[in-house]
Amino acid sequence: MKPLQDIIVVDFSQFLSGPSAGLRLADMGAQVIKVERTGVGDICRQLYVSNVMIEGESTIFHAINRNKQSYAADLKNEEELEKVKRLIAQADVLLHNFRPGVMERLGLDYETVKAINPQIIYAEVSGYGNEGPWKDLPGQDLLLQAVSGLTWLSSNRSDNPTPMGVAVVDILAGTHIAQGILAALYQRTITNEGSLVQVSMLESILDFQFEVLTCFYNDGRELPVRSEINNGHAYLSAPYGIYKTADGYLALAMGNIVQLATLLQCDALQQFTNTAEWFVKRDEIKTILAEHLLSRKTEDWLAVLEPADIWCAKVLDYDTLVQENGYQMLNMELKVKTSNGLSITTTRCPIRIDGELYTSDIGAPLLGEHNEQIELQFGLKTSNIEL
Amino acid sequence: MSRLPLQGLLVLEFSQYLSGPSAGLRLADLGARVIKVERPQGGDACRRLSIKDLWTDDSSLLFHTINRNKESYTADLKNPEDLVLVKKLIEKADVLTHNFRPGIMEKIGLGYPEVRKINPRIIYGAISGYGKEGPWKNRPGQDLLLQSMSGLAYTTGNAKDNPMPFGLAIADNLCGSQLVQGILSALIRRHKTGTGALIEISLLESLLDFQFELLTTYHSSGKLPKRSKVNNGHPLLHAPYGIYATADGHIAIAMVDIKQLAKAIGCNELMAYDQKVAFSLRDEIKSVLAKHLLTQPSSVWLQKMHARDLWAMEVLDWKRLTEQEAYSCLQMEQTITTSKGKSITTTRCPIRINGERLYSSKPAPQLGEHTEAINKELIKGK
Numbered sequence: 001m002k003p004l005q006d007i008i009v010v011d012f013s014q015f016l017s018g019p020s021a022g023l024r025l026a027d028m029g030a031q032v033i034k035v036e037r038t039g040v041g042d043i044c045r046q047l048y049v050s051n052v053m054i055e056g057e058s059t060i061f062h063a064i065n066r067n068k069q070s071y072a073a074d075l076k077n078e079e080e081l082e083k084v085k086r087l088i089a090q091a092d093v094l095l096h097n098f099r100p101g102v103m104e105r106l107g108l109d110y111e112t113v114k115a116i117n118p119q120i121i122y123a124e125v126s127g128y129g130n131e132g133p134w135k136d137l138p139g140q141d142l143l144l145q146a147v148s149g150l151t152w153l154s155s156n157r158s159d160n161p162t163p164m165g166v167a168v169v170d171i172l173a174g175t176h177i178a179q180g181i182l183a184a185l186y187q188r189t190i191t192n193e194g195s196l197v198q199v200s201m202l203e204s205i206l207d208f209q210f211e212v213l214t215c216f217y218n219d220g221r222e223l224p225v226r227s228e229i230n231n232g233h234a235y236l237s238a239p240y241g242i243y244k245t246a247d248g249y250l251a252l253a254m255g256n257i258v259q260l261a262t263l264l265q266c267d268a269l270q271q272f273t274n275t276a277e278w279f280v281k282r283d284e285i286k287t288i289l290a291e292h293l294l295s296r297k298t299e300d301w302l303a304v305l306e307p308a309d310i311w312c313a314k315v316l317d318y319d320t321l322v323q324e325n326g327y328q329m330l331n332m333e334l335k336v337k338t339s340n341g342l343s344i345t346t347t348r349c350p351i352r353i354d355g356e357l358y359t360s361d362i363g364a365p366l367l368g369e370h371n372e373q374i375e376l377q378f379g380l381k382t383s384n385i386e387l
Numbered sequence: 388m389s390r391l392p393l394q395g396l397l398v399l400e401f402s403q404y405l406s407g408p409s410a411g412l413r414l415a416d417l418g419a420r421v422i423k424v425e426r427p428q429g430g431d432a433c434r435r436l437s438i439k440d441l442w443t444d445d446s447s448l449l450f451h452t453i454n455r456n457k458e459s460y461t462a463d464l465k466n467p468e469d470l471v472l473v474k475k476l477i478e479k480a481d482v483l484t485h486n487f488r489p490g491i492m493e494k495i496g497l498g499y500p501e502v503r504k505i506n507p508r509i510i511y512g513a514i515s516g517y518g519k520e521g522p523w524k525n526r527p528g529q530d531l532l533l534q535s536m537s538g539l540a541y542t543t544g545n546a547k548d549n550p551m552p553f554g555l556a557i558a559d560n561l562c563g564s565q566l567v568q569g570i571l572s573a574l575i576r577r578h579k580t581g582t583g584a585l586i587e588i589s590l591l592e593s594l595l596d597f598q599f600e601l602l603t604t605y606h607s608s609g610k611l612p613k614r615s616k617v618n619n620g621h622p623l624l625h626a627p628y629g630i631y632a633t634a635d636g637h638i639a640i641a642m643v644d645i646k647q648l649a650k651a652i653g654c655n656e657l658m659a660y661d662q663k664v665a666f667s668l669r670d671e672i673k674s675v676l677a678k679h680l681l682t683q684p685s686s687v688w689l690q691k692m693h694a695r696d697l698w699a700m701e702v703l704d705w706k707r708l709t710e711q712e713a714y715s716c717l718q719m720e721q722t723i724t725t726s727k728g729k730s731i732t733t734t735r736c737p738i739r740i741n742g743e744r745l746y747s748s749k750p751a752p753q754l755g756e757h758t759e760a761i762n763k764e765l766i767k768g769k
Contacts, residue, residue: 001580003572028572063603132716142620142628143700146639149708151630153554155544161630161637161702163620164553165542171597175564180738182571183417187392189578196741203737206719208560210734214452215438216705217720217732223704232531232552235438240531242540242550249550251535313532315550317541318605329521332595333606345606347599350592351569354585
């Protein structure tokens with residue numbers, strides 16, 4: 001039995017933060033019903049990226065919303081709102097990521113929903129929380145990266161502040177809201193009571209920086225300084241970073257510089273015998289190392305470093321990664337089918353339970369695809385009301 | 388807070404460094420009692436790993452950050468007498484986590500099949516670097532190496548830069564988060580079925596999952612994602628998405644219609660482009676924009692863009708962020724006193740339950756600080 005079998009999630013969320021949480025809950029067995037605006041749906045359906053589209057919808061919509069159902073409703077229409085409320089009355093979880101005030105205006109705020117269903121877990125993701133001067137600003141990933149200090153950690157010192165090239169704030173906020181939902185569901189098994197669970201993208205991205213922020217708080221509030229070349233982590237000593245070789249790139253994590261000097265036959269590095277210098281003089285050390293590593297191929301360096309248990313790796317892009325046995329063994333790719341018969345390759349749930357991979361082949365729903373089915377399952381049809 | 392959601396749960400943490408321990412920290416903040424089972428000699432190796440050479444008591448500030456709100460129990464797992472005691476603890480536990488390389492726990496006699504015999508209700512959470520099979524299984528599961536091998540290093544920085552890592556331990560952090568999700572789901576199931584579970588996750592799978600949008604696009608198009616040449620923000624996104632220098636700082640501009648942007652900031656040269664070419668000509672568009680934005684300070688641009696509801700924000704560093712009311716009203720910081728009387732300020736759990744923020748004043752433990760008390764309470768005391 002999948003762990004979340006029988007759990008019903010009514011998901012009003014759009015784009016990525018909330019929907020990525022919904023996806024994980026669906027993967028672990030929950031029935032996730034996207035409640036979408038009639039005629040338009042989750043705005044992510046129209047978010048074209050990279051000019052790659054599937055059935056006129058963005059590829060990323062299909063990646064994020066596989067294994068879910070779609071119920072289209074106009075929440076401003078009283079009759080339809082009433083149906084949605086009856087659906088909520090039978091749900092275990094409600095999830096949304098509207099800006100503060102929107103659910104209140106729709107009449108679906110926590111207090112109202114709690115009155116309909118006291119056992120519900122009501123989960124919301126906001127950009128900046130429900131109070132303060134930024135509460136009504138758009139909770140968009142890049143903007144959150146920008147205001148949270150995160151952009152001063154990647155790339156080199158003289159570069160612009162540099163964002164991380166994946167929607168890291170959305171994804172982390174999604175994992176945090178999923179954690180909160182699951183913890184509250186667990187608690188409900190004991191207390192029989194529902195809860196309100198809230199996460200903001202700003203708090204999530206601060207949490208992600210907890211180690212380095214704690215350093216900042218306790219070290220006279222000194223700002224991080226990225227290394228001038230091959231920066232891997234603003235707080236770590238040489239050699240931490242990615243280096244160009246004669247034919248590709250090599251990553252070197254924490255390592256002993258003197259040992260590296262010997263293994264790589266790089267005499268210029270032998271002088272750095274004092275471990276404190278590995279941080280203070282990291283730019284100097286990394287410059288020497290970067291120059292030296294250019295002289296041979298990645299595989300040649302690995303052949304010397306790996307047997308000595310040095311923490312190193314070749315750097316792969318997707319083309320090279322997917323050809324590696326270490327990747328193929330994971331069976332990470334998942335083929336899903338939409339009800340139109342279109343087949344898409346995406347990734348599966350990364351969590352294995354009891355040795356099993358969870359690989360549902362259900363694709364993303366068409367807008368309103370499951371209205372009929374859901375009205376039947378939850379008795380939402382007008383004729384059922386009178387029963 | 389009257390009752391935390393995971394109150395009453397007992398977690399044994401054999402994990403070290405960041406991935407597993409970050410999961411333990413979240414479970415602790417949500418109410419579980421987390422006991423670190425550590426080697427008598429040195430304990431969690433993270434105790435000796437510092438950043439900026441910052442130490443608190445005998446352990447690094449880093450260790451204190453990751454392991455607050457936990458207890459420490461020392462046991463030499465190679466010593467049969469200690470192992471007997473640990474197995475007694477396992478009898479009482481709800482959850483066990485470890486992030487040893489594949490085979491280590493089995494060698495000790497604490498693989499899932501043995502542990503399940505001791506306690507069939509236990510949720511056994513195991514983190515590996517690359518899974519427990521295949522050619523990479525014994526490779527070091529270190530964050531930068533995983534970023535490098537998973538394709539992630541080709542998402543950040545500009546097209547001509549070296550592959551560029553995220554400047555934080557993203558693999559560790561995500562893997563810890565996903566372990567928490569797996570553990571909590573299994574606890575919910577246990578309530579219905581009475582049986583425990585094995586939850587396994589690798590750092591590599593975590594990072595592939597993280598790139599699911601990029602990988603799905605890659606599988607559909609057969610083409611590698613390309614970072615833009617200038618001001619790259621996200622390889623899949625069109626102009627103007629990115630961070631730009633201004634006359635006095637930097638601003639971030641997210642998804643914004645090119646024509647609207649051109650009007651808002653009064654850039655005639657930009658008027659030559661429209662949304663249809665926002666992806667195909669993104670480098671050209673971004674270069675025009677980058678040049679124009681250098682002419683005025685950030686506040687001027689932001690005012691013009693915000694007046695038209697365009698998605699842009701100023702780029703802040705921590706000093707300026709922590710001075711903002713929007714930051715202080717979160718009350719994200721908490722001060723904790725260690726058992727030797729030293730105060731440290733750190734962050735709190737990012738999840739709010741029933742409108743309340745979750746704080747915990749319990750510091751990270753000294754090595755073996757709770758061994759005796761735990762022996763009395765959980766092992767000999769029943």
